[in-house]
Amino acid sequence: MSFDVQKIRADFPILSREVNGKPLIYLDSGASAQKPQVVIDAITRGYAEEYANVHRGLHFLSNLATDKYEAVRGTVAKFLNAPSEDDIIFNSGTTEGINMVAYSWAMPRLKAGDEIVLSIMEHHANIVPWHFLRERQGVVIKWVDVDADGDLDPQKVIDAIGPKTKLVAVTHMSNVLGTVVDVKAITTGAHEKGVPVLIDGSQAAVHMPVDVADIGCDFYAITGHKLYGPSGSGAIYVAPDRMKEMQPFMGGGDMIREVSRDAVTYNDPPMMFEAGTPGIVQTIGMGVAIEYMMSIGMDNIAAYESELCRYTRERLDGLNWLNVQGKSVTKGAIFSFTLDGAAHAHDISTVLDKKGVAVRAGTHCAMPLMEHMGVGATCRASFAMYNTKADVDALIDALELCHDLFA
Incomplete structure (x- = not known):
């Protein structure tokens, strides 16, 4: 159109x-985008006419809410060109998504002296979780500066990767400078050195097409309230190989199959990482917002x-x-x-x-x-x-x- x-x-x-x-x-x-009427209507309808908890009931409203909620997984996968909707984990936004990677993937794998490479442009949401690992486990943060024009040279990021580097975490688009980063080049170079890449897509995803399959990244986080959707909604793409390496860091709700006095059996990913009652209406609203953007x-x-x-x-x-x-x-x-x-x-x-x-x-x-x-x-x-x-x-x-x- x-x-x-x-x-x-x-x-x-x-x-x-x-x-x-x-x-x-x-x-x-x-900071936060305004909402189109279709999103406002979806939120109103979700609470006024269609609300029930998901995954936990056999009655009409629960099935309806579950179907709408789970359909958003496919919408997000299409939006990011993820290979499968099973690669999409719902959350409350990019902050939770990056913290989930820090706790579920990085914390069990990194030890004192291991390094995480960041750019100086990162939002605190892509800094503070790594400081947690610095404070608690002795992880080292390595910084890569931008030049005088605010550009981030991909080669400088790649050159900062050493034998102890375990992750590169960079923004796709700076929330201050507006700089769009060549994340594909960074990912390619990092993978040649065997290092995974996390991308903060909070700003980029609302302004341009995003293709995680083409970028080749391991993690790509988005947040709903910047995508013309509700606050308290978001998602993160996780590559299948990385998903297999992750441990759940929040327990309860649909992230389990069975619980006994002596053991717990976890659900399959991605639900393994979605503990408790989720933001049902918020996630449905995010899906409508993304569909609205894709229709344009x-x-x-x-x-x-x-x-x-x-x-x-x-x-x-x-x-x-x-x-x-x-x-x-x-x-x-x-x-x-x-x-x-x-x-x-x-x-x-x-x-x-x-x-x-x-x-x-x-x-x-x-x-x-x-x-x-x-x-x-x-x-x-x-x-x-x-x-x-x-x-x-x-x-x-x-x-x-x-x-x-x-x-």
Whole structure:
């Protein structure tokens, strides 16, 4: 289908509201995207008409909920081009997915002195779980810096892999710089050295097609609330060979087959890693959101956002008092910036909000990157498929007001 941004905007009811007497210009999708009506309807229907626990009943509502819930596994597998829906583990989002890898796969396998290679661009969700292993098991974290433009050289990541390296964990797209990383090259090089690769796909999956079969990675995590779906939903692709090496780290619910006083028999993967009552309606809502994106076409979304990104770069480059962090040629539609002078990111964000422009301000859960860039905080405008060039113009107007106030 052709890409019609106005038709897409009409699918998102919140975009018609005003904030502080101004039309809402929502530029914080990198933190959490807004929800289309089809997702809102699916959530409402799930609670109002179709709710029951899954996998545990033979009555109509339980079977209905189970069928809808399990169908999402196939939807996610198609979305990521995973070989099988059995490669998909549901969770509450990327944070849980990466922690699951840390506890289920890495913790039983890594010992003191073993290494994990990270890029300096990683979100805290792809840093803190590895710090747990550093604190508790003596694992060593090796960091790979980005260059002055915010690019991550795949060869530098590969060169950082040594005989004690047991995992490479990198983002597919920086949530601060917008840099898109060549994760296929990193995975190929790491596998040649016998090292598995985990990819944080939180940002990338909403902006471009993702093909885990082509990338060849061992783990690929996504989060539902960035994919126009509900918070508390997510999934992680796990390659079959890695899945066989994992141990469950949460117990209860459908992750077991039998429990006795002296023993427990676990369910088959992926359910072995899905303990307790899951986010039933949240997961169903995520599936609807992904189907909505696929109906538009990920190639169409990527092409539209690429043009929007180009236009935004041109407009921001015209502000010689604005410092945009990251100049990568691969940059997606995420722009972090500071203003010349003493204006703090929080002050800038507050002024923009008065004009109806919603941006993020702070460290964006990426403190090592902030330190590397030499800044305490930035403002971040993150775009989505429902944003327009008019939104960019509104951002520029609001930034010019900031400059007038703080210069």
